[in-house]
Amino acid sequence: MLNVVINIVYFMLSVALLFAFIRLTKGPSLPDRVVSLELIASIVVGYVGVHAIDTGVSSLLDVAIVIALTAFLTAVGFARFLERGGRKSE
Amino acid sequence: MSELIVAILLLTGAGFMILASVGILRLPDLPTRMHASTKAGAMGAMMTMAGVAVHFADVVVFARAFAIVIFILITAPIAAHVIGRAGYFLGTPLWEGTVKDELKDNYDEKTHKLHSGFEPAPESVIPPPHKKRGEDDEL
Numbered sequence A: 001m002l003n004v005v006i007n008i009v010y011f012m013l014s015v016a017l018l019f020a021f022i023r024l025t026k027g028p029s030l031p032d033r034v035v036s037l038e039l040i041a042s043i044v045v046g047y048v049g050v051h052a053i054d055t056g057v058s059s060l061l062d063v064a065i066v067i068a069l070t071a072f073l074t075a076v077g078f079a080r081f082l083e084r085g086g087r088k089s090e
Numbered sequence B: 001m002s003e004l005i006v007a008i009l010l011l012t013g014a015g016f017m018i019l020a021s022v023g024i025l026r027l028p029d030l031p032t033r034m035h036a037s038t039k040a041g042a043m044g045a046m047m048t049m050a051g052v053a054v055h056f057a058d059v060v061v062f063a064r065a066f067a068i069v070i071f072i073l074i075t076a077p078i079a080a081h082v083i084g085r086a087g088y089f090l091g092t093p094l095w096e097g098t099v100k101d102e103l104k105d106n107y108d109e110k111t112h113k114l115h116s117g118f119e120p121a122p123e124s125v126i127p128p129p130h131k132k133r134g135e136d137d138e139l
Helices: A002-026 A030-055 A060-083 B002-026 B030-056 B059-090 B102-106
Strands: none
Touching: A002 A030, A002 B002, A030 A060, A030 B002, A030 B030, A030 B059, A060 B030, A060 B059, B002 B030, B030 B059
């Protein structure tokens, strides 16, 4: 039963990733893109967790930790860049 | 039994992720999009990590999953605040149906000063004329 559920969850996460990617390409301003990048990182954390269950390799959780860490640092870095006067439009 | 719990947790987490991404796709402006993505996205990741912890049923894995959950709980609000602040200062347009923007009247974009709206008028800052001692002694 868990195999079927894992496949369904993979599909749902892929749909979520697709929606976030549409916003990433469309987003009218740079902060919109940063927010969508953050959501993509958190979806990827979910992917890694599901993949750890799927393969039974629990070391994959370290990857999830690193992805969460870099997503946070990226968000803070982008925000500082924007406040110091990045490109206003785009 | 634990398989059922894991399945429910994973499906709920993925459902929250889909809700977050639908929100980020459909909502009209930056703060509402952030409102959808940060809370629901963090909830989805936390549910998935709970499923991982239940599936492996191991102390080490549980500690790692718990660390991820705590980390997401700490960093998601900070990141959302920082991005929202930067977006507001950049002048990102708000949705035309926005009901309240409290910073708009009280925040000075040039000097980065925030007023509370309760400051006294400048003339009332001048101290009242000095009273002679003995006039308000009836207290």
